[in-house]
Amino acid sequence: MGILEKISEIEKEIARTQKNKATEYHLGLLKAKLAKYRAQLLEPSKSASSKGEGFDVMKSGDARVALIGFPSVGKSTFLSLMTSTASEAASYEFTTLTCIPGVIEYKGANIQLLDLPGIIEGAAQGKGRGRQVIAVARTADVVIMMLDATKGEVQRSLLEKELESVGIRLNKHKPNIYFKPKKGGGISFNSTVTLTQCSEKLVQLILHEYKIFNAEVLFREDCSPDEFIDVIVGNRVYMPCLYVYNKIDQISMEEVDRLARKPNSVVISCGMKLNLDYLLEMLWEYLALTCIYTKKRGQRPDFTDAIILRKGASVEHVCHRIHRSLASQFKAPAPSTVRSGWA
Numbered sequence: 001m002g003i004l005e006k007i008s009e010i011e012k013e014i015a016r017t018q019k020n021k022a023t024e025y026h027l028g029l030l031k032a033k034l035a036k037y038r039a040q041l042l043e044p045s046k047s048a049s050s051k052g053e054g055f056d057v058m059k060s061g062d063a064r065v066a067l068i069g070f071p072s073v074g075k076s077t078f079l080s081l082m083t084s085t086a087s088e089a090a091s092y093e094f095t096t097l098t099c100i101p102g103v104i105e106y107k108g109a110n111i112q113l114l115d116l117p118g119i120i121e122g123a124a125q126g127k128g129r130g131r132q133v134i135a136v137a138r139t140a141d142v143v144i145m146m147l148d149a150t151k152g153e154v155q156r157s158l159l160e161k162e163l164e165s166v167g168i169r170l171n172k173h174k175p176n177i178y179f180k181p182k183k184g185g186g187i188s189f190n191s192t193v194t195l196t197q198c199s200e201k202l203v204q205l206i207l208h209e210y211k212i213f214n215a216e217v218l219f220r221e222d223c224s225p226d227e228f229i230d231v232i233v234g235n236r237v238y239m240p241c242l243y244v245y246n247k248i249d250q251i252s253m254e255e256v257d258r259l260a261r262k263p264n265s266v267v268i269s270c271g272m273k274l275n276l277d278y279l280l281e282m283l284w285e286y287l288a289l290t291c292i293y294t295k296k297r298g299q300r301p302d303f304t305d306a307i308i309l310r311k312g313a314s315v316e317h318v319c320h321r322i323h324r325s326l327a328s329q330f331k332a333p334a335p336s337t338v339r340s341g342w343a
């Protein structure tokens, strides 16, 4: 039996045990066991088998959004509000121990929303269930970083650091650097723009550090050394992130105003259902999904049934959504990207 099942068994037993003098010790023992198992769950995983417990949720729908945040900021309350899934919410920390998926239906799209355990400082090194949570975050199309508006900004920078340390880049695009390791010929370095943060010498030093002595490098953008390193190392995920400040019912209007003006930020109250529509609008924008409506010749498009695709999707992608064999029946190769108002 896995730890999660044990926890659920104990919780069930506690629920069906009547509270009285005679059951006092039994209940106490159950609660102690429960605490022990919860603590075990929050320990860094040593064996590979416990690594993904409860976290292997299938990707479904048109896009995936992961809820990342400290314990008790209101992630589960949010999931229960926005989807038909109920996720247990409570005032104690680490209420949520697994990944709980729900679906937001918006503009004809099904957006998978993932409620996750709270993460804390040191998460990337495996503290708490941090590593599993971050692994799930990497698979998302957008991260919602949920923050408690009553707490300071330190939570935000701590979480950013944790995600940064595992190669997740928030609200940044992939550096526009062409990099190709070669078999010989040394390092050829070029740039199409004036570089203020990197030089040929620095680029060479960095490459040598990575034991790369032959490569072609072309900077098409004034990138920093860190960005260049990201390109060499690869395996980075560039992900849009919405900072959502919850519990604004607990702070002053001035403070709400200050937080709302921050870049990539939305202020909400799950408790009082404030500003949730606006959050959905923002989320939609960050997901950058495209709705494509098909129509029969001479008829109006069916606006109730959209094909939902990522920004930058090709006509071929659209064809595949309609039927597997459609694209191969085209006489000429399809244009590479979908232009708005075209398909």
Ligand SMILES: Nc1nc2c(ncn2[C@@H]2O[C@H](COP(=O)(O)OP(=O)(O)OP(=O)(O)O)[C@@H](O)[C@H]2O)c(=O)[nH]1
Pocket (backbone or CB within 6 Å): 069, 070, 071, 072, 073, 074, 075, 076, 077, 078, 088, 089, 090, 091, 092, 093, 094, 095, 096, 097, 116, 117, 118, 119, 246, 247, 248, 249, 250, 268, 269, 270, 271, 272
């Ligand atoms: N005042 C106020 N309380 C809220 C709001 N949203 C959630 N809460 C409360 O905050 C507490 C924690 O909520 P949860 O949804 O369990 O938080 P969580 O982030 O899922 O917590 P963990 O699963 O433990 O990481 C609960 O007592 C909620 O009722 C809000 O907008 N305002």
Ligand SMILES: [K+]
Pocket (backbone or CB within 6 Å): 071, 072, 073, 089, 090, 091, 092, 093, 094, 095, 096
């Ligand atoms: K909680």
Ligand SMILES: [Mg+2]
Pocket (backbone or CB within 6 Å): 075, 076, 077, 088, 089, 095, 096, 115, 116, 117, 118
């Ligand atoms: Mg929760």
